[in-house]
Amino acid sequence: MWYFYSTNLSMTMGNISSILEQSSFSHSDLEQLLQYEGDEKLLLFRKGGDVKEMFVGNKVYFRGLIEFSNVCDKDCYYCGIRRSNLSVRRYNLTDSEILDAARFADENKFGSVVLQSGENSSQTFADRIGNLITQIKQLSNGRLGITLSVGEQTELVYRRWFEAGAHRYLLRIETTNPLLYRKIHPNDRLHNFSNRLDCLHSLKAIGYQTGTGVMIGLPFQTVSDLANDLLFFQQFGIDMVGMGPYIEHSETPLYAFRHELLPIQERFDLSLKMIAVLRILMKDINIAAATALQAIDPLGREKGIKVGANIIMPNITPGLYRNDYSLYENKPCVDEEPAQCKGCLDARIALANGEIGYGEWGDSIHFVNSKKKG
Ligand code: SAM
Numbered sequence: 531m532w533y534f535y536s537t538n539l540s541m542t543m544g545n546i547s548s549i550l551e552q553s554s555f556s557h558s559d560l561e562q563l564l565q566y567e568g569d570e571k572l573l574l575f576r577k578g579g580d581v582k583e584m585f586v587g588n589k590v591y592f593r594g595l596i597e598f599s600n601v602c603d604k605d606c607y608y609c610g611i612r613r614s615n616l617s618v619r620r621y622n623l624t625d626s627e628i629l630d631a632a633r634f635a636d637e638n639k640f641g642s643v644v645l646q647s648g649e650n651s652s653q654t655f656a657d658r659i660g661n662l663i664t665q666i667k668q669l670s671n672g673r674l675g676i677t678l679s680v681g682e683q684t685e686l687v688y689r690r691w692f693e694a695g696a697h698r699y700l701l702r703i704e705t706t707n708p709l710l711y712r713k714i715h716p717n718d719r720l721h722n723f724s725n726r727l728d729c730l731h732s733l734k735a736i737g738y739q740t741g742t743g744v745m746i747g748l749p750f751q752t753v754s755d756l757a758n759d760l761l762f763f764q765q766f767g768i769d770m771v772g773m774g775p776y777i778e779h780s781e782t783p784l785y786a787f788r789h790e791l792l793p794i795q796e797r798f799d800l801s802l803k804m805i806a807v808l809r810i811l812m813k814d815i816n817i818a819a820a821t822a823l824q825a826i827d828p829l830g831r832e833k834g835i836k837v838g839a840n841i842i843m844p845n846i847t848p849g850l851y852r853n854d855y856s857l858y859e860n861k862p863c864v865d866e867e868p869a870q871c872k873g874c875l876d877a878r879i880a881l882a883n884g885e886i887g888y889g890e891w892g893d894s895i896h897f898v899n900s901k902k903k904g
Pocket of ligand 1: 608610646648649679680681701702744745774776822857858
């Protein structure tokens with residue numbers, strides 16, 4: 531059972547056009563937009579693409595994704611690398627493997643890298659990331675922008691990494707409904723909704739370009755939840771969003787609810803609608819076309835770009851380890867080496883009428899504008 535409102539929306543194109551012309555959107559407008567099908571849905575997608583072209587242009591920026599470790603202290607009910615999944619082969623790249631991947635990104639003019647891993651809040655981890663940031667800046671002569679996505683940390687640690695040179699941070703809130711958050715995480719100190727929210731506030735206060743996101747199509751999630759997620763992004767003044775479909779993993783507790791999920795193709799479609807609506811709502815932010823889109827549709831990320839996304843995170847983790855960072859099933863490109871991955875993306879972005887911003891950071895215009903406003 532999917533928890534969408536069962537309203538039969540027999541709306542005309544006139545309805546959607548008038549909503550799309552508005553300069554602000556209520557919760558109920560957003561709910562409606564997320565439920566359009568057929569021609570109205572196509573109109574929504576086209577509008578998302580048009581708004582993107584008008585406000586951030588047709589450039590797509592790369593963030594070379596280095597999934598450097600799947601060792602995780604957390605036990606999220608949806609995630610394949612959760613601590614309790616004993617069948618995962620745990621890995622931790624060496625510093626020199628991470629630096630090689632960063633060098634690859636620099637030499638291939640990716641502009642930026644993302645360091646992502648399972649969660650670890652030890653001092654050793656904080657020191658290691660701090661050193662890696664310094665070394666990545668050194669090896670690229672300051673050229674590479676650095677995004678971190680290594681979970682919840684203390685404000686002190688976030689500040690230290692910012693001072694070392696990281697300037698963007700991605701921490702998905704996963705869902706902004708605290709009750710749903712409770713259902714998809716263990717109820718303990720390590721999985722606390724308010725703490726995750728506090729982390730986002732700290733990151734913003736420190737001066738990071740702050741990114742968050744949600745999973746789309748979770749069990750127990752409603753369209754009203756998703757509309758609230760969009761309003762949260764707007765009210766928070768988020769600079770970047772990475773959101774994508776929830777994809778079940780057989781070795782996680784949420785797998786028990788797989789029969790209640792929206793069919794996979796509908797989750798994919800809903801994710802595209804979320805991207806298009808978010809682009810219309812927050813015109814100048816950076817929106818990533820999540821890898822999970824491509825796990826469902828071979829052209830998933832390109833479709834995300836067409837309806838409003840402007841960031842792609844090509845996986846540049848050495849091929850040997852890719853299989854072991856399996857958050858969900860059917861993860862794409864796990865058997866490719868980074869060089870193959872790049873060649874493939876050139877062609878893919880051209881297909882989506884995009885142009886790759888080689889060698890550029892592609893910072894969030896929203897961030898730059900809000901700094902100017904002070
Ligand atoms: N540990 C860091 C954190 O918590 O932010 C980063 C790594 S975490 C594995 C990256 C993201 O993967 C999560 O924020 C979550 O949204 C996503 N993810 C995990 N399991 C997923 C699933 N089954 N389907 C879709 N996305 C999933």
